Amino acid sequence: MPPPLLLLLLVPLVHLLAPALAETPDHYAVRYAPPGAETIAAAAQEYLDPTYPLPGPPPAAKTCTVPVLSYSFASTYGAAPAKAAYAPPAGCPAPWSLVVLSFSAACAGEQYDRVAAVWLDGAELLRTTTAEPTPDGVAWTVRKDVTRYSALLRSPPDGVLSVMLENVVNDEYTGVYNVTVSLEFHGTPAYISDTTSPSSSARVDSPDPAPPTLPESYFQAADLILPISEATSNSGYWFRIQNSSDSRSKLVTIPSNTYRAVLEVFVSPHANDEFWYSNPPDLYIQENNLTTPRGNAAYREVVASVDHHFAGSFVPFPVIYTGGINPLYWQPVSALGAFDLPTYDIELTPFLGLLVDSKAHEIGLSVVDGIAEWLVDANLHLWLDPKSSDVQASLGRYKTPRLSITRRYATQLLDGSFSIRAKRKSAFSGWVKSSLGNLTTEVETELETSSLVWFSNGGKNKTVELRAEQETEVVVRSETRKVIGKIETEAKYPLWFYMDTEDGENGTSVVTGSLSHSLNVETEVKSGSFENKAKLADEQSAEGWMVVKDHDVVNGSATTTQMYRYSDDRWSYQRTIDAVDGAVLSDNVSESYRVQVQDAANTFCLSGRRCGDGTASVAERWVEVAPM
Numbered sequence: 001m002p003p004p005l006l007l008l009l010l011v012p013l014v015h016l017l018a019p020a021l022a023e024t025p026d027h028y029a030v031r032y033a034p035p036g037a038e039t040i041a042a043a044a045q046e047y048l049d050p051t052y053p054l055p056g057p058p059p060a061a062k063t064c065t066v067p068v069l070s071y072s073f074a075s076t077y078g079a080a081p082a083k084a085a086y087a088p089p090a091g092c093p094a095p096w097s098l099v100v101l102s103f104s105a106a107c108a109g110e111q112y113d114r115v116a117a118v119w120l121d122g123a124e125l126l127r128t129t130t131a132e133p134t135p136d137g138v139a140w141t142v143r144k145d146v147t148r149y150s151a152l153l154r155s156p157p158d159g160v161l162s163v164m165l166e167n168v169v170n171d172e173y174t175g176v177y178n179v180t181v182s183l184e185f186h187g188t189p190a191y192i193s194d195t196t197s198p199s200s201s202a203r204v205d206s207p208d209p210a211p212p213t214l215p216e217s218y219f220q221a222a223d224l225i226l227p228i229s230e231a232t233s234n235s236g237y238w239f240r241i242q243n244s245s246d247s248r249s250k251l252v253t254i255p256s257n258t259y260r261a262v263l264e265v266f267v268s269p270h271a272n273d274e275f276w277y278s279n280p281p282d283l284y285i286q287e288n289n290l291t292t293p294r295g296n297a298a299y300r301e302v303v304a305s306v307d308h309h310f311a312g313s314f315v316p317f318p319v320i321y322t323g324g325i326n327p328l329y330w331q332p333v334s335a336l337g338a339f340d341l342p343t344y345d346i347e348l349t350p351f352l353g354l355l356v357d358s359k360a361h362e363i364g365l366s367v368v369d370g371i372a373e374w375l376v377d378a379n380l381h382l383w384l385d386p387k388s389s390d391v392q393a394s395l396g397r398y399k400t401p402r403l404s405i406t407r408r409y410a411t412q413l414l415d416g417s418f419s420i421r422a423k424r425k426s427a428f429s430g431w432v433k434s435s436l437g438n439l440t441t442e443v444e445t446e447l448e449t450s451s452l453v454w455f456s457n458g459g460k461n462k463t464v465e466l467r468a469e470q471e472t473e474v475v476v477r478s479e480t481r482k483v484i485g486k487i488e489t490e491a492k493y494p495l496w497f498y499m500d501t502e503d504g505e506n507g508t509s510v511v512t513g514s515l516s517h518s519l520n521v522e523t524e525v526k527s528g529s530f531e532n533k534a535k536l537a538d539e540q541s542a543e544g545w546m547v548v549k550d551h552d553v554v555n556g557s558a559t560t561t562q563m564y565r566y567s568d569d570r571w572s573y574q575r576t577i578d579a580v581d582g583a584v585l586s587d588n589v590s591e592s593y594r595v596q597v598q599d600a601a602n603t604f605c606l607s608g609r610r611c612g613d614g615t616a617s618v619a620e621r622w623v624e625v626a627p628m
Ligand SMILES: *[C@@H]1O[C@H](CO)[C@@H](O)[C@H](O)[C@H]1NC(C)=O
Pocket: 072, 106, 107, 108, 137, 176, 178
């Protein structure tokens, strides 16, 4: 996804000799109709990114759909975002059991992939990238559960929803992206709002013999969300981070009765860092007199800070946009997360001791080793004590966690092997005394990454291997040091691919390659007698060849297999898709659920998921759901 200006100024590469792979673009536009697409009727082809289907609204819930914005993004490069007025639906007042944001797009012609975001009053709701169109047209819809943003959605009587999608349309690149955004609100039927949650039936400090549980906030949307983003929207609300010393921040004053805080970070790398996981170190570029600005080696980490104190970090999941590596891999199944980029939650509750003094504090975001440019912003989710106007809080012993990083580089002209190992371990704790009690939150995170970028065959073959793993444990203790809840998350994202290039005819190159990519996340929640384990494994593998001329793919063939698997204590869902040359060969869905005795008084929901069951009395029977 090149910034359009850079694209127009690009000096055409001379292909008399196949160039070093480090110099060739990794992002392309497809300039021919894949044979598979011709077998599809003239109608626009539906593109997709399989994800867990959103839960249906509860029976008898009132539903209202609010169309918010409809806009054709043509020559929008450098323009301010498209805006539309937003107000919550009068017919479906909060609280909502489910709110879904629907982002539908259609495009025909030729065009690059583009990044887009949806903000409500400067707080981001969705980060997405577009599919690349074909002359016959493509269309797709992203449906995202945005219930966790209820605080934003219910407040503004005169809200402004904005969508930024910078596009360039000219004689060659004709694709205009038509986008519509709507919000679907599902009410909370009385039979749900009347039931009590597990924590109110077993309060931390209650004499009830039931084991103490996590505060309700762990299962409910925040009371207030503050955007950590650019104040003016002319070039989007995102911060445009240019280099590793470029830290962007926002001053915020949070209510003095805040008892929990989570920072949710949105991030997408572009231009010289779109393929950061395959960038060679600068030394390789200099030694070979290359001119590519895509350097600084292949490690990146996004860091969040509170008043310049390190507060949390993550290695971003390497989302491949639809023009990336080999665009034929992503027709019509997009790469993992490309339509709904993952966001990253950082538990900031231990830091509330620094924040609840009614003064302004600085929340900062930066990218370790980043080069231009990273589009980053965040939402600060806050939970407020309904029973008091102040909490007391204090950060425990604090030490900035060290990043330990080892780099092993070997080069011989255009051949080279660049390996990096990085590790960061952090542990923070802090207590907050509110009407929920005096709770201590301990957050431990361990991040481990290994990266390899290997050029061989005189720089014409490239192999990339990235393994990033992150483990986070949040433990909440009562004043007597008793553990009342624990949330463990383990995320792993291995990426492996190779690209070999050879000279083709008429100044083209022929690139062959193969790729495998996965996103694995396991979450385990324990609270009192409640336990739930959720597991996501989203995997793709692809292989194929393409003939490229500069940034254009003029011929090729590719196959992609996608396997999406989700399971928790109640549900199991799997979808497998085989695609060849732009057409879906098979698309198999299987789903099963465990039948159980429902105790309405003990039902509660994990954020963004179907309702779990607080009872231990579950029948061990799995029921297959007929394939769709
Ligand atoms: C986009 O919208 C314009 C204007 O309504 C319309 O002419 C065009 O056909 C639409 N394109 C696609 C691909 O739907």
